[in-house]
Amino acid sequence: MVAPDLHAAVRPQRRLFWMFPLVLLLLLPLAGIAAEGASLRWSLPADAPPATRDAALAALAGELLDPPSDSSLTDVQRSQLLLVAGRPAQATAAIERLQQSFRDAGDPARAQRWVPYLLYAQARADTGDTLEVAYARAFRAQFARLDDLAALQTHYWFVTNLAGAQAELRDALAAQAGKSSITRDGALEVLRQAAFVQTYASTTNLAPSLIEEDEGRRFEIDDDVRIPAGDGVVLSAHMVRQRGVRAPQPAAMMFTIYTNPQKNRSQAALAAARGYVGVVVDARGKRDGTGQVAPYETEGEDANAAIDWISRQPWNDGQVVMYGGSYSGFAAWAAAKHAHPALKAIAPYVAAIPGLGLPMENNVFLSANYAWPFYVANTRLLDNDTYNQRSRWDALTENWYRSGRPYRQIDAVDGTPNPWLQRWLAHPDYDAYWQAMVPYGDDYARITIPVLSVTGYYDDGQISALEYFKQHTRRVPGADHRLLIGPYDHFGSQASVKAMELRGYAVDPVAQFDTQGITFEWFDHVLRGAPLPALLSDRVNYQLMGANRWEHAPSLDAAAGAYRAFHLTSARDGDRYRLSEQVPHQRDAISQTVDFADRSTQRHSYYPYPIMRDGAPTDGGLAFVSDAFPAPVDVVGSFSGDLKIRINKRDVDLTVTLYELMQDGRVMQLSYFVGRASYARDMTHRQLLTPGRWTTLPLQRTRMTGRQLAAGSRLLVIVDVLKDAQHQVNHGTGRDVSDESVADAGVPLKIDWHPDSLLRIPLREATP
Known part of the structure; x- marks a missing residue:
């Protein structure tokens, strides 16, 4: 996967969870090129x-x-x-x-x-x-x-x-x-x-x-495994064992919808090379299996059936572990919900939570995954021909945005029905449809097996991976659940070799590690008593960007150290506003006006591309800056807050973006939030705002960061109304946003930001 494409308006389009086994384009970089010199x-x-x-x-x-x-x-x-x-x-x-x-x-x-x-x-x-x-x-x-x-x-x-x-x-x-x-x-x-x-x-x-x-010389390979699942469905799978091994072994299972026989066989062989029986199971309806492809809807039951079948085979010692990234990480959690006694551990990387991280985030539907259902559900393998029509998918969002048509009609703009999108749009609440797919609420209390979660500060799906960790450790306080996080994107979090430059940010050398390698070291620790990898020495293990070291803590709060409250004040700081730790004396609200009928413009882009910039973003939003820190400080964890706003409509979608503003004027994006105001208190139930009345919205489900800010740096926060081609456009009528069109724009949105609005940011004195 390459870096996100840039739109005509220079707005990066997210490629969220488009996870498939990477096809390597091995263009080895040139190192140390000298000056251009003579021709x-x-x-x-x-x-x-x-x-x-x-x-x-x-x-x-x-x-x-x-x-x-x-x-x-x-x-x-x-x-x-x-x-x-x-x-x-x-x-x-x-x-x-x-x-x-x-x-x-x-x-x-x-x-x-x-x-x-x-x-x-x-x-x-x-x-x-x-x-x-x-x-x-x-x-x-x-x-x-x-x-x-x-x-x-x-x-x-x-x-x-x-x-x-x-x-x-x-x-x-x-x-x-x-x-x-x-x-x-x-x-x-x-x-x-x-x-x-x-x-x-x-x-x-x-x-x-x-x-x-x-x-074939090294392994016994069976590409024709058939696993019975519920409702008469049969799943196909690859199974690989080392030649000459006759004693039963634990099985390492990956459950995937990305059906590429060559790559999935190789994946199973990698597990076999590490002393496990490698099993890669195709999702329902894929490759040689039966049933209908149903992304996210049957993985829990099907993966649980596969675990049961594996545990009864003569080559298995009754122990099964699951691992894998993105969709496969989701499938591991979906299986864990059923608590099969043979499932002994899971290692999900950048694991998705359908309905929370995709195809909607905090109840706002995203377009980044629009082509994904065609890719995985059109054929028994993968529909690369359709999926790789990059210009088509890049143009679609802009064409839909300019058309002003309801989001529910985006497939009509494309010209090809997208039944899976329509199915998902029917569930704008985080309702029972989504809740059934992964552990929810008290389901986590039944998950007592060890868990290793791997994600990145710049992983599009971090919101899901972090939610799994928070919910599991909250419901099972003594859970052996380890979080491993650093400066990686969705693919880098899963890779054996990390990119040492990510979207303009030079990654600390110590951040390099092999995700699958440490996974099997950890499995060996859990199942065979091998030493615990040093990188996983505590529950929260994070690479502190800018300090070139890993740190370890027993909890997210312990890693954060302290949370300091910053108010969004109306006091000016040049062309910005003051972000102050003092309760503001000036009580004037700050007003914005946004015309949703104007489809020639888009608002401030919260997406971290690039991560490091030469200067602060200038594409809109209200900017707030803190005082300079006289000494280095560490920002470790997720920000939260309370936004007190007043609007002239019944709903609005908001973004909050957190940056480090350095002394030399460069900025580094640390974290962000995007979400719908009417779901701020409860993702499962919409609560519309009253026009003209102040309301305080709790800000949660933001992204974790870990960064040592240099002395002289300041915090920069940009708040804005979401309005761009990559998301639904919430016109504020109170109706289902998917049914609103530009004809519903009405008068421009007026939003007032009260100085009682504040952000709680995890800040601590820098550790030496």
């Missing part, structure tokens, strides 16, 4: 045939490599250039040196990423046989040296989006068409892309059968 000779017609193109690229690589060669080339760059220049023996030696440097630096995963390049270079250097024979020989020799887990982790790097890489290279070359020279930086970038495309053009054809052979 290099270059000539390639736009319509050049592949042979001419490759010759031109080889000559370009040679110009950088040959005397007088560029001494500033990194080892990564030199390896790529040698491949493109057609010097495979030298490339082999360079890549082997590069891999050893990564291993010496304690980064074996990065060495694994280069194996596809190494095998391609070795095969090309072996001129005694065909490329196919030479490649197979190199592959078998390489993998004969690896244990099961290392082999599978290396297999991962052979999967890629070759077509996407080829298109990227074509675009880069097209941009150079007709030119007689190319800059050094431009040359290095084009050659990086060429090395990737040349390597994977062969790898994509030659590696799959060899990977399958290697897996």
